[in-house]
Amino acid sequence: MKKLLLTMVLAAFATTGFAADKVRFGTEGAYAPWNFMDDNGKLAGFEIELGAELCRRAKLECEFVVNEWDSIIPNLMAGNYDVIMAGMSVTEKRKETVMFSDEYYPADPSRYAAASGDKFDFDNLKGKKIGAQGATVQAGYLEANLKEGNTIKLYEKPDQSVADLAAGNIDLLLADDSFLKPVVDGSGGNIVFVGPGVQIGGGVALGMRPKDTELAGKMNAALAEVKKDGTLDNMIKEFFKKGPFYATEEKSAMTMESLLKKINALEMRVKELEKK
Amino acid sequence: MIESIIESLVNLLGEDWRAGLEYITNGKHMMWYASIRFTLIAAIAGAAFAVLFGLLGAALKQSAIAPLRWIGSFYVNIVRGVPDVLFFLFFPLAFEQFVEYIFSRTRCTAEEIASNAGSWPPCDAAQWYLEGNDYLILACVSFGIVYGAFAANVIHGAMQAVPHGQLEAAQAYGFTKKQVFWRFKVRQMWTYALPGLSNVWMLLLKATSLLSLLQIADIVLWADRLGAPNYLARAGMVHPDWRWKYYLVLFVFYILMTMLSERVFDWLQRRANRGMVEVN
Numbered sequence: 001m002k003k004l005l006l007t008m009v010l011a012a013f014a015t016t017g018f019a020a021d022k023v024r025f026g027t028e029g030a031y032a033p034w035n036f037m038d039d040n041g042k043l044a045g046f047e048i049e050l051g052a053e054l055c056r057r058a059k060l061e062c063e064f065v066v067n068e069w070d071s072i073i074p075n076l077m078a079g080n081y082d083v084i085m086a087g088m089s090v091t092e093k094r095k096e097t098v099m100f101s102d103e104y105y106p107a108d109p110s111r112y113a114a115a116s117g118d119k120f121d122f123d124n125l126k127g128k129k130i131g132a133q134g135a136t137v138q139a140g141y142l143e144a145n146l147k148e149g150n151t152i153k154l155y156e157k158p159d160q161s162v163a164d165l166a167a168g169n170i171d172l173l174l175a176d177d178s179f180l181k182p183v184v185d186g187s188g189g190n191i192v193f194v195g196p197g198v199q200i201g202g203g204v205a206l207g208m209r210p211k212d213t214e215l216a217g218k219m220n221a222a223l224a225e226v227k228k229d230g231t232l233d234n235m236i237k238e239f240f241k242k243g244p245f246y247a248t249e250e251k252s253a254m255t256m257e258s259l260l261k262k263i264n265a266l267e268m269r270v271k272e273l274e275k276k
Numbered sequence: 277m278i279e280s281i282i283e284s285l286v287n288l289l290g291e292d293w294r295a296g297l298e299y300i301t302n303g304k305h306m307m308w309y310a311s312i313r314f315t316l317i318a319a320i321a322g323a324a325f326a327v328l329f330g331l332l333g334a335a336l337k338q339s340a341i342a343p344l345r346w347i348g349s350f351y352v353n354i355v356r357g358v359p360d361v362l363f364f365l366f367f368p369l370a371f372e373q374f375v376e377y378i379f380s381r382t383r384c385t386a387e388e389i390a391s392n393a394g395s396w397p398p399c400d401a402a403q404w405y406l407e408g409n410d411y412l413i414l415a416c417v418s419f420g421i422v423y424g425a426f427a428a429n430v431i432h433g434a435m436q437a438v439p440h441g442q443l444e445a446a447q448a449y450g451f452t453k454k455q456v457f458w459r460f461k462v463r464q465m466w467t468y469a470l471p472g473l474s475n476v477w478m479l480l481l482k483a484t485s486l487l488s489l490l491q492i493a494d495i496v497l498w499a500d501r502l503g504a505p506n507y508l509a510r511a512g513m514v515h516p517d518w519r520w521k522y523y524l525v526l527f528v529f530y531i532l533m534t535m536l537s538e539r540v541f542d543w544l545q546r547r548a549n550r551g552m553v554e555v556n
Binding site for chain 2 (some may be wrong): 029030032033036037038039040041042044045066067068079080157159160162163166167182183185186187
């Protein structure tokens, strides 16, 4: 027993020292194409690539850790990681606890998805079962606006909500357009977008503890860089087929470095194609 | 290694099987198979702790000193009455808070505590970052405490079941009190305790499916991740909700583990019965 306690205390020491030099990013790992686990069991997606790019530019050593969505803010505060990068929209409510960076994805209307063939009167939704992921802006919207006369069902994980929609357990699913788009496209016509988009919450940004202003400064500087040279727009285009949102006129005056990088990437791509 | 196994299986079964075989041996599935280690570690280490706490609890329960006896009864009765899920969630967090409290008393300065009033922990030095392995250790200890209470009850009963004449005879032969306890009471106790302990083990084994509650990436969590519907080709094979298939595999896994455990307990029982008169 004594030995065990000792190991535990030692482990605690070891990890406290460790956490200081590495910046840890908390993500959900179940929200394609933002962040997900690929078939190799590794984290992948838009935010994983963008996070790595930001750290490279800010000259920080970073790693991603997976954390469930519903405890992602408390565990940031508890210090399990230093940054939330999990498709989190900026809202007034969240701003009370979390310090947000500049956005890296613009405010995106939420959409309703339903089984194909179902008809809805969106001016007067009544008696419907409507789903969303818990602790999201969509969940807040449903609770505030559509609770009367409808049944709201909240899910712990986004894929559960999709599975329940596909199984017919809910009539409508309200979620980010960027998340639903691949679901609708990949469902073979079984799941379709219905009704108008709903604008809830602001853009997507990194979440940090309010006292970590130095880290936020570094992240914002790196974000400004990737916005300016078009890297972020390219990533958004690659993953969401949208944009460009951020590149300004200065895009034409690209830096030598980024041009060289692009040429290198193109060469690699050509080589890959030749191989095939 | 895996590629050559797939090749030989494809040769054996035909080309149609290739995609399926490659799918169930991809990195994500391999991590699922590897995560069995958490279940096994939790079960075995949990059982070791449970026997330890069980012996301790049983010893306390029949102590000659009244306060110790009360502690033993309190432990056995209270912990047995708390749902294992609840205790499993409570203990690691409570322990973490306790450690952070100790740290904050020794590491934080008075100014830090004053300036961070209301936030926990009061200073960074007192922060204890719980990670996967810490959670696993805490999970094992929680299992040990919960199932130790059941084991204590079983062991206590089994000790009472040892025929009193045996102990008196031992005493008459001049064995010391300690020797009588260890060489006669505990030695013979196992015969009576094993059937009950095997029950406790089964409960513990089933409870290992709770590990994912502590964010340990165990077989249940991976089954969930693998079975979740995927509509994005970039994220791997596109498939609808397959969780039931993966849960079915877990059913089979747990049933196999149960069958294996029965065998092991049969063998243990035979060993414990050596040299004993048939008990009925």
